Amino acid sequence: MGELKGIYALWYREFKVFLREKSRIVSSIVQPIIWLLVIGGGIGSAVSFGGVNYQTFIFPGVLMQSALFSSMFFGVYIVWDKKIDFLKEVLVAPISRTSIFVGKILGGATDTIIQIVLLLIIGFVFLQFGFLTGLQLNIFTVVAALMILLVTTVGLVSVGLIIGSQMESPEGFQLVGTFIIFPMFFLSGALFPIDNLPPWLGTIVLVDPVTYAVDGLRGVMLGSSHFPVLLDFGVMCLFAVAMILVGTYAFKKMKV
């Protein structure tokens, strides 16, 4: 009972902070729109993949990008809690480290899913105006997409928390962006089809967990994917479970 309340307390804090930092919500919505309009519109004027226009092709990738950045940075942000000593207040409370980890994941997942829902609404509007074509947005595909994104987000927040729990100060923030998040995004096939890649690139792409999430989303929303959607979903579930296990271990070992 105490543990559940503790988890709820941590979620409550993250949710309040999320609602208050409006600039974060705004930028997490504006950035994907720029990707769709500028990159999508620009490159889309020359190429198209899989029978849909380029904007539509990258729409699942842009959703994933938003989830990737917000969930990873959310996790790494724990280093800020360390810095302002808020983490000490939490660690000295009579709840387990596992509960703290779970509370953080729920907080991060909530933030990300809210952003994704807003983006899906924008996608729906774009679809009505003919900017996106052939996107399948109905109750089934939206629920399926949200399930894939939720599992992926849980895994990614865990990765962020693992990195953040090991970091001493926020100075390493940029490095995480440059060496982990950006490569994960560009190597995921969010911006290009992964069917006919040169062997070296194709191999790296297959190692990137985000690839399967993007592929699954594409399968659900565009009806065409490289792997079966269930396989994609299975890989993401495994990824999430593995990261939760590593993450709870890292949290138990975390020093203050």
Next chain:
Amino acid sequence: MHVIETKNLTKRYNGLVAVDNVSLKIEQGQIFGLLGPNGAGKTTILMMLTSLRPPTSGSARVNGFDVLKQSDNVRKSIGIVFQDPSSDDILTGYENLKLHGMLYGMPDELREQRIEEVLELVDLTARKNDLVKKYSGGMRRRLEIARGLMHHPKVLFLDEPTLGLDPQSREHIWEYIEKLAREEKITIIITTHYMDEADKLCNRLVIIDSGKIVVDGSPEKLKKIIGGDVVVLKTKNANVEKIKMLKFVKKVESKDGLLYLTVANASENLQKILQVVGKVERVEVRSPTLDDVFLHYTGKEIKDGEAEGGWVQRIMTQRARSGK
């Protein structure tokens, strides 16, 4: 029963001994002080007693629970106000307290009632719905003291409770600490490097230097150890040997060009001292302070270690460094 009991508590960091065989017994209901310069090991002792860091060797019990084996029960028994602010400044004062109550598993009704009580205690009721960002340093510290008290701890730890605060806020915080010792009847453990603070607040204190307990007792008892008044002289070419011959002069120490004498009944004997010393630039006669006690035992002044500064100063230097 002792609410805190440590046996040979020791902490080493990479071969460096931060806390060295500290054995302590603290009775319930005291305001107990850990006094010493920065880097003496006070905060490390606190971190071990609050189960945030494991001791290298030795043991500690808080409210009867072992800090290593029963850390959950230890955590339920204590409240702590850290040296650096640990409230979330994007939340309001009320929200910080609510969060705390939930983390400690308090029933909703009791939690809301306690929030009202502790806010009243630290005079923050009127500001409870403001973001902590908008609080002054003293208000934030008061909020965190209120938070530390919310769940009815047996022991409240205050790590340098007035570090970095202006004199007026310090006085305020002292008032609150005395008030809550009176009204909440709990054991309060304070670490501080301010002599006046320890003197004013504590019923009992230990002086700590280089991780070791130097001396233990009430402020009054410790000051009596000095055994007289303190006379500080600024003079050139004083004949120290001749001063030492005077039977009412118990001790002579020279430091930074000043002579520190411990004198029995200074008001009567000052004239005789001045005759021996000769030409004097400045004289100061005062009752002994804890500073003198520290000097007496360690040969150093506690002020020597003060440069490190507090959290406010740290925030300021950070701002200065980032050029804002």
